[in-house]
Amino acid sequence: MSHDDVLNPKHMPHDPEKATLEGKNKFVGFWMFLGGETVLFASLFGTYLALSGSTSGDNTPENLFGLELVFIMTMLLLTSSLTSVYAMYHMKNHNFKKMQLWLGVTVLLGLGFLGCEIYEFYHYIHEYGFTFRSSAFGSGFYTLVGFHGGHVLFGLFWITSLMIRNQKRGLNLYNAPKFYISSLYWHFIDVVWVFIFTVVYLLGKVG
Amino acid sequence: MSERTENVSRHKLNVRKDENKEEMVQQVITFALMILFTLIAFSMVILDISSYFIKPTLLLLAGVQVAFQLFYFMHMKNKGHFMPTIIMFGGMTIALATIITFTTIIWW
Numbered sequence: 001m002s003h004d005d006v007l008n009p010k011h012m013p014h015d016p017e018k019a020t021l022e023g024k025n026k027f028v029g030f031w032m033f034l035g036g037e038t039v040l041f042a043s044l045f046g047t048y049l050a051l052s053g054s055t056s057g058d059n060t061p062e063n064l065f066g067l068e069l070v071f072i073m074t075m076l077l078l079t080s081s082l083t084s085v086y087a088m089y090h091m092k093n094h095n096f097k098k099m100q101l102w103l104g105v106t107v108l109l110g111l112g113f114l115g116c117e118i119y120e121f122y123h124y125i126h127e128y129g130f131t132f133r134s135s136a137f138g139s140g141f142y143t144l145v146g147f148h149g150g151h152v153l154f155g156l157f158w159i160t161s162l163m164i165r166n167q168k169r170g171l172n173l174y175n176a177p178k179f180y181i182s183s184l185y186w187h188f189i190d191v192v193w194v195f196i197f198t199v200v201y202l203l204g205k206v207g
Numbered sequence: 208m209s210e211r212t213e214n215v216s217r218h219k220l221n222v223r224k225d226e227n228k229e230e231m232v233q234q235v236i237t238f239a240l241m242i243l244f245t246l247i248a249f250s251m252v253i254l255d256i257s258s259y260f261i262k263p264t265l266l267l268l269a270g271v272q273v274a275f276q277l278f279y280f281m282h283m284k285n286k287g288h289f290m291p292t293i294i295m296f297g298g299m300t301i302a303l304a305t306i307i308t309f310t311t312i313i314w315w
Contacts, residue, residue: 011216014223018287031291035298042302046309071249078245082238085231085280092227187281191273197245198269202252206261 007174012094017180019173030181034188041192044144045199052204054136059128061137061204070201073116074193077152080109081190084183091179096171099179103163106186110156117149141200148196151189158182237279244268 013019018027087102124130132142159182166175248268278284283292
């Protein structure tokens with residue numbers, strides 16, 4: 001049996017993402033990365049929490065944040081998490097076309113989220129003069145929320161390139177782990193956002 | 208392949224599809240609960256409920272949502288997730304220590 005036959009079996013196994021040694025390694029390795037990311041984001045959250053009281057002028061969390069936009073962003077990201085679950089459901093049923101379709105929807109929702117975030121930052125900078133350098137609160141805020149936004153951007157590039165690269169190949173045991181860990185990454189982005197909307201926006205409004 | 212083994216493998220495929228479907232139902236319920244918790248959290252702040260408990264309640268709602276995301280959406284409740292669970296709980300322990308350190312010792 002050649003290497004190609006191993007990766008393209010007649011009957012796909014139950015968990016195509018963990019059927020090969022490479023897949024298993026990717027799976028554990030990626031979880032290690034996520035454990036590290038948890039600590040990384042914790043240090044950004046810690047910095048933000050410690051500095052969010054050091055404001056300048058009227059630009060306090062209470063005055064700046066508008067919950068309507070944050071609510072829309074939350075719904076977009078939360079729904080995109082569900083659509084990537086749908087994509088992985090179709091992967092497990094070996095339905096490549098439907099998986100691609102739901103990954104596409106996930107990417108669109110992620111783009112919507114990113115658009116809202118860019119609008120939000122633009123609004124703060126031009127309407128309020130609230131920038132990275134205006135106060136320690138500003139630095140903490142843009143570092144934390146911007147770093148999360150950077151993760152969203154990277155996730156979009158990642159999923160889109162996987163979709164394009166594998167479009168003609170179809171699903172096999174070589175690319176199934178790749179699709180699976182990209183969806184784990186996307187869920188992790190949502191995990192971080194849940195804490196951002198709670199700690200930064202909601203608790204910021206409560207004061 | 209003989210007809211019998213063909214039938215057996217088809218049967219296995221159907222069982223597998225049913226399992227996947229069952230998990231999908233659980234995930235949709237999880238999603239509905241997450242939306243509900245988000246709505247509760249936002250309305251608590253918008254309606255300006257001033258209570259001593261609002262901050263802990265908001266954090267609790269976030270914690271439950273994250274647990275849903277990890278255990279259901281990221282499959283941590285499934286078999287074969289011993290290592291990921293150890294790694295994530297290890298990461299979360301360090302994360303908590305980091306936040307406590309930053310907010311109580313380094314800057315105040």
